[in-house]
Amino acid sequence: MRNLNAYLFATSPRDAVRLLHTTAGRGCYLAGATDLMLERRADLDFVVDLRRAGLDDVVVQDDGALRIGACVTLNRLESDPLVREFAGGAVADAAAACGNRPVRSTATLGGNICSALPSADMVPVLLALDAVAHAFDGESTHDIPLDEFFTGPRRTVLDGRLLTGLTLPAPQPGLVCLSRKLRRTAEDISLVQAAVAVARGGNGLGYVGIALGAVAPTPMRALAAEDILLRADPEEFEIAVAAAAESAADASDPIDDHRASAEYRRAMVEVLTRRLLREALGIDPTAEDPVHGGLR
Amino acid sequence: MKLTLSLNGHSTELVAAPGARLLDVLRDAGCTSVKRGCETGDCGACCVLLDGEPVNSCVVPAAFAADAIVTTLEGLNDDPLMRRLQDCFLEAGAVQCGYCTPGLLLVAWQRLREGGELTEYDVRHAMSGNLCRCTGYAKPVRAVLDAWEAMP
Numbered sequence: 001m002r003n004l005n006a007y008l009f010a011t012s013p014r015d016a017v018r019l020l021h022t023t024a025g026r027g028c029y030l031a032g033a034t035d036l037m038l039e040r041r042a043d044l045d046f047v048v049d050l051r052r053a054g055l056d057d058v059v060v061q062d063d064g065a066l067r068i069g070a071c072v073t074l075n076r077l078e079s080d081p082l083v084r085e086f087a088g089g090a091v092a093d094a095a096a097a098c099g100n101r102p103v104r105s106t107a108t109l110g111g112n113i114c115s116a117l118p119s120a121d122m123v124p125v126l127l128a129l130d131a132v133a134h135a136f137d138g139e140s141t142h143d144i145p146l147d148e149f150f151t152g153p154r155r156t157v158l159d160g161r162l163l164t165g166l167t168l169p170a171p172q173p174g175l176v177c178l179s180r181k182l183r184r185t186a187e188d189i190s191l192v193q194a195a196v197a198v199a200r201g202g203n204g205l206g207y208v209g210i211a212l213g214a215v216a217p218t219p220m221r222a223l224a225a226e227d228i229l230l231r232a233d234p235e236e237f238e239i240a241v242a243a244a245a246e247s248a249a250d251a252s253d254p255i256d257d258h259r260a261s262a263e264y265r266r267a268m269v270e271v272l273t274r275r276l277l278r279e280a281l282g283i284d285p286t287a288e289d290p291v292h293g294g295l296r
Numbered sequence: 297m298k299l300t301l302s303l304n305g306h307s308t309e310l311v312a313a314p315g316a317r318l319l320d321v322l323r324d325a326g327c328t329s330v331k332r333g334c335e336t337g338d339c340g341a342c343c344v345l346l347d348g349e350p351v352n353s354c355v356v357p358a359a360f361a362a363d364a365i366v367t368t369l370e371g372l373n374d375d376p377l378m379r380r381l382q383d384c385f386l387e388a389g390a391v392q393c394g395y396c397t398p399g400l401l402l403v404a405w406q407r408l409r410e411g412g413e414l415t416e417y418d419v420r421h422a423m424s425g426n427l428c429r430c431t432g433y434a435k436p437v438r439a440v441l442d443a444w445e446a447m448p
Contacts, residue, residue: 001315001357004314006314007297007314007315007359009359030357034355037317037337037354037355037356037357038336038355046314047357049357049359051360075349096421100338100340100424100426101350101403101422101423101424102340102343102350102351102352102425103352103355103425105349105350105351106346106349106355106360
């Protein structure tokens with residue numbers, strides 16, 4: 001940021017894409033700037049400011065899906081009535097737990113996603129709710145399941161396209177979505193993040209989303225764990241929850257670093273996933289765990 | 297780049313490099329209540345109000361101030377609510393070294409202006425981005441609640 005030659009304001013999504021691709025030198029999109037200002041990238045010649053490009057709508061569509069513009073700030077997500085009412089407030093609660101009040105004033109949903117950190121705070125809850133990202137190439141918009149959006153740490157499938165926003169499909173009736181993160185202090189980078197979304201349907205569960213963050217090169221869905229629950233008979237929910245939590249831990253691929261060991265992170269994936277699923281399914285928290293015994 | 301903004305109620309023109317931080321531009325403009333602290337958006341010492349919202353000016357590009365309303369503590373010198381808040385800080389003993397105080401005051405002032413119920417949790421949530429190494433937070437939180445209770 002320090003060596004920028006130009007700071008450009010985009011007036012529309014089309015203008016943003018045009019500016020990025022026709023301006024000389026190396027450029028990037030900028031929304032809330034909270035990550036960009038810290039990265040101190042010396043390789044950037046210009047930035048394209050998206051805050052005036054009309055990407056700050058929050059809309060509930062006729063089919064009940066929630067559409068959120070990429071430049072909507074985390075503070076707005078925390079307080080917007082439409083977001084608060086969606087999926088029991090799961091997205092609003094996740095936003096409220098990001099960073100701190102001043103950072104949430106400027107940090108955006110699109111920025112949190114496009115920075116593509118393995119520990120991106122908003123992503124697990126969005127994955128659990130089956131979010132779809134909208135990528136605009138200047139002419140047409142492509143819908144990309146958020147699950148296929150990340151290709152590695154700080155890497156996405158965008159390749160110069162503009163993330164204009166996300167759509168979260170209408171929650172199934174009775175859906176419960178919960179997320180939690182494990183970290184040393186309120187502002188610390190998460191050691192482990194987990195989010196679950198479940199809805200009863202048919203003879204068992206009609207929807208299951210289980211997502212993890214900070215325990216693999218990208219945020220991820222634990223698809224095998226979801227499958228265990230989708231096949232589970234209501235009589236066996238407790239056993240299925242224990243098996244799904246174990247499956248989620250197996251699917252995770254955490255690293256060792258100065259914050260925590262991989263072994264600890266993997267163990268905590270199991271604990272968090274199990275606790276969230278039990279809570280979401282209304283399983284008595286004081287009941288003994290059927291597999292491991294004791295209060296889990 | 298040239299920035300036209302309202303700074304503490306005065307229409308102002310500032311010149312800034314394209315990659316400049318709001319923090320540095322404001323300090324150069326004489327607003328030294330804006331403190332340089334962690335410079336990573338964690339400590340809140342550089343808090344200012346941008347269009348009425350608290351932001352950490354160390355992680356905000358100066359360009360965000362273009363056509364915006366920027367308020368630093370200097371701009372609230374004569375504001376009755378800020379006066380009361382400052383009095384409550386003094387009475388509660390909520391100021392020790394004072395480095396975090398401008399940021400704490402701005403965030404608290406903004407939260408009080410937002411209105412609505414105010415519990416201790418609300419104050420702590422609002423102040424969660426302002427680190428204070430001296431007071432242990434109990435007294436600043438008390439001071440904000442005192443100011444709220446004294447509001448008409």
